[in-house]
Amino acid sequence: MARDFAHEGSVGIVTPQRLRVPGEFGLQCGESLDGFELVFETYGQLNAARSNAVLVCHALSGSHHAAGYHAEADAKPGWWDACIGPGKALDTDRLFVVSPNNLGGCHGSTGPATVDPATGEAFGPAFPAVTVKDWVRSQALLADHLGIERFAAVVGGSLGGMQALQWAIDEPARVGAAVLIASAAKLSAQNIAFNEIARQAITSDPNYLAGRFRSADANPEQGLGLARMIGHVTYLSDSGMGQKFGRELKSGNLSTARGVEFQVESYLRHQGRSFARRFDANTYLLMTRALDLFDPAGECGGDLVAALRRAQSDFLVLSFSTDWRFSAARSKEIVDALIAAGKNVVSAVIDSAHGHDSFLLPLPRYVGVLKAYMDRLAAAAEAGSADAS
Amino acid sequence: MRPDLKIIADLVNPGARVLDLGCGEGELLAGLRAEKQVNGYGLDVDPDNIAICVGKGVNVIEQNLDQGLANFPDDSFDMVVMTETLQSVRMPVLVLDEMLRIGQECIVTFPNFGHWRSRWHLLLKGRMPMARHLPHDWHDTPNIHLCTVKDFERLVRDKGLRIIQRFVAGADHRNRPLMNLMPNLFGAIAFYRLGRPPCSR
Numbered sequence: 001m002a003r004d005f006a007h008e009g010s011v012g013i014v015t016p017q018r019l020r021v022p023g024e025f026g027l028q029c030g031e032s033l034d035g036f037e038l039v040f041e042t043y044g045q046l047n048a049a050r051s052n053a054v055l056v057c058h059a060l061s062g063s064h065h066a067a068g069y070h071a072e073a074d075a076k077p078g079w080w081d082a083c084i085g086p087g088k089a090l091d092t093d094r095l096f097v098v099s100p101n102n103l104g105g106c107h108g109s110t111g112p113a114t115v116d117p118a119t120g121e122a123f124g125p126a127f128p129a130v131t132v133k134d135w136v137r138s139q140a141l142l143a144d145h146l147g148i149e150r151f152a153a154v155v156g157g158s159l160g161g162m163q164a165l166q167w168a169i170d171e172p173a174r175v176g177a178a179v180l181i182a183s184a185a186k187l188s189a190q191n192i193a194f195n196e197i198a199r200q201a202i203t204s205d206p207n208y209l210a211g212r213f214r215s216a217d218a219n220p221e222q223g224l225g226l227a228r229m230i231g232h233v234t235y236l237s238d239s240g241m242g243q244k245f246g247r248e249l250k251s252g253n254l255s256t257a258r259g260v261e262f263q264v265e266s267y268l269r270h271q272g273r274s275f276a277r278r279f280d281a282n283t284y285l286l287m288t289r290a291l292d293l294f295d296p297a298g299e300c301g302g303d304l305v306a307a308l309r310r311a312q313s314d315f316l317v318l319s320f321s322t323d324w325r326f327s328a329a330r331s332k333e334i335v336d337a338l339i340a341a342g343k344n345v346v347s348a349v350i351d352s353a354h355g356h357d358s359f360l361l362p363l364p365r366y367v368g369v370l371k372a373y374m375d376r377l378a379a380a381a382e383a384g385s386a387d388a389s
Numbered sequence: 390m391r392p393d394l395k396i397i398a399d400l401v402n403p404g405a406r407v408l409d410l411g412c413g414e415g416e417l418l419a420g421l422r423a424e425k426q427v428n429g430y431g432l433d434v435d436p437d438n439i440a441i442c443v444g445k446g447v448n449v450i451e452q453n454l455d456q457g458l459a460n461f462p463d464d465s466f467d468m469v470v471m472t473e474t475l476q477s478v479r480m481p482v483l484v485l486d487e488m489l490r491i492g493q494e495c496i497v498t499f500p501n502f503g504h505w506r507s508r509w510h511l512l513l514k515g516r517m518p519m520a521r522h523l524p525h526d527w528h529d530t531p532n533i534h535l536c537t538v539k540d541f542e543r544l545v546r547d548k549g550l551r552i553i554q555r556f557v558a559g560a561d562h563r564n565r566p567l568m569n570l571m572p573n574l575f576g577a578i579a580f581y582r583l584g585r586p587p588c589s590r
Binding site for chain 1: 406430439440442443444448450451460461462
């Protein structure tokens with residue numbers, strides 16, 4: 001029997017689309033790409049006034065597949081299905097949601113795993129460094145292609161929130177509202193340190209082969225898995241892990257200390273292994289570097305308030321009480337700067353036991369605030385559409 | 390608009406930069422935006438209030454007053470407002486100082502413990518006063534720093550603050566002539582518009 005997706009609040013079966021952008025695309029690092037492709041999904045319908053579009057930006061390990069299913073047999077929906085769908089926070093009955101895979105990603109957009117036509121081999125480590133600013137420019141080309149002059153909102157969590165913030169600064173006329181969830185205006189030293197440990201785990205794997213592992217039909221699975229394990233721990237909270245695993249044993253005997261394996265060890269190893277099989281090691285290096293480099297205040301001598309004065313959008317800034325990778329204090333810095341810059345801003349600190357990963361979860365208060373905010377934008381888009389028709 | 394908020398709104402200049410401490414459901418800020426082109430910010434900690442503010446399009450920031458206001462620079466607002474919240478903060482004097490550091494002026498309102506009903510209640514019943522403007526039982530009240538009009542004015546005098554306007558009203562937030570004559574006895578809610586000490590900066 002066919003699944004009743006509408007009843008589940010799901011957008012149902014979705015098919016990724018592809019945009020080929022020809023010509024030279026210059027990057028912030030000074031290098032350029034000879035054209036590129038972006039794979040993306042859309043949910044909902046663009047209205048006649050083209051005023052109801054929302055761009056969803058993904059985080060480090062995300063993809064264009066944010067909602068719905070690729071096939072009826074799929075066990076898991078897209079990564080943000082908790083918030084995208086009919087009647088959900090990003091209500092696809094009212095909004096047209098666009099979700100691309102970032103340039104440099106490994107889910108279909110041009111990236112290190114793509115074959116370089118010049119050499120016939122995967123770009124691998126030769127793929128140029130990509131920054132959040134580059135992503136904004138590439139996403140703006142996707143918006144042009146879709147006929148979207150201005151997004152009602154640009155939304156993202158974590159690294160996705162950084163893109164939303166950069167959008168507001170770099171493309172002020174094209175953003176109605178920027179929604180920054182569990183994000184930061186720049187990484188702290190501690191945060192960069194975690195990224196560097198992850199990178200070292202990858203590059204010191206013998207199978208990394210200086211990044212040319214694809215040509216040798218190898219995969220630095222050990223290193224990439226380890227990188228993911230480190231990341232995963234930082235995305236959870238002490239109390240959250242305590243609730244989920246405690247000191248439960250998977251096997252062995254504590255009193256004899258023989259063959260002891262804790263549940264949390266087994267879980268992390270499984271997470272690392274399965275991630276390493278589906279993710280590209282060079283993309284992981286590229287994405288973590290983009291995170292490290294992000295600092296929009298840098299262009300204004302470190303003055304975030306001055307950088308934000310350029311923005312014309314409204315802002316929603318959400319953070320989570322137990323998030324220590326992108327703590328509430330980092331969001332507060334953004335909020336204070338937005339107030340000083342005289343921008344419209346709403347901010348909430350959501351009580352949650354789930355650390356950084358909270359932004360992916362259907363927590364009632366979180367989803368409630370997000371939905372209230374997005375519903376207002378949807379209503380404004382509908383009013384604009386009525387005026388235009 | 391609620392009558393007490395209307396009284397406050399009348400004291401705010403059009404286009405002013407306003408910070409509302411304990412903004413509740415955002416009624417004052419929504420009203421100021423509609424009537425005076427004031428795009429202010431409100432602080433609150435109640436999740437339900439925050440959701441209601443979001444629905445109204447009010448700039449609400451989740452922040453606990455008891456954890457300080459150090460994140461707001463000096464002189465960053467024209468007017469800082471706090472409605473019937475002074476009595477429930479941990480350090481009212483510190484909050485008052487902060488309000489006049491952040492804002493050029495401030496508006497503070499509080500329930501007057503010197504009202505004749507409170508006095509009557511304590512005198513005759515021998516119990517902690519409860520009234521329409523003081524509805525909580527002693528053990529579950531958020532009001533930990535109640536004061537009278539006289540107490541407050543003494544504090545204001547000791548700190549050398551300027552009283553730009555004073556206004557008292559009943560629990561229904563309406564003013565009657567007798568209240569102006571004996572505010573500490575007949576005023577249930579007191580409104581003060583305060584400025585910094587002369588030549589403080």
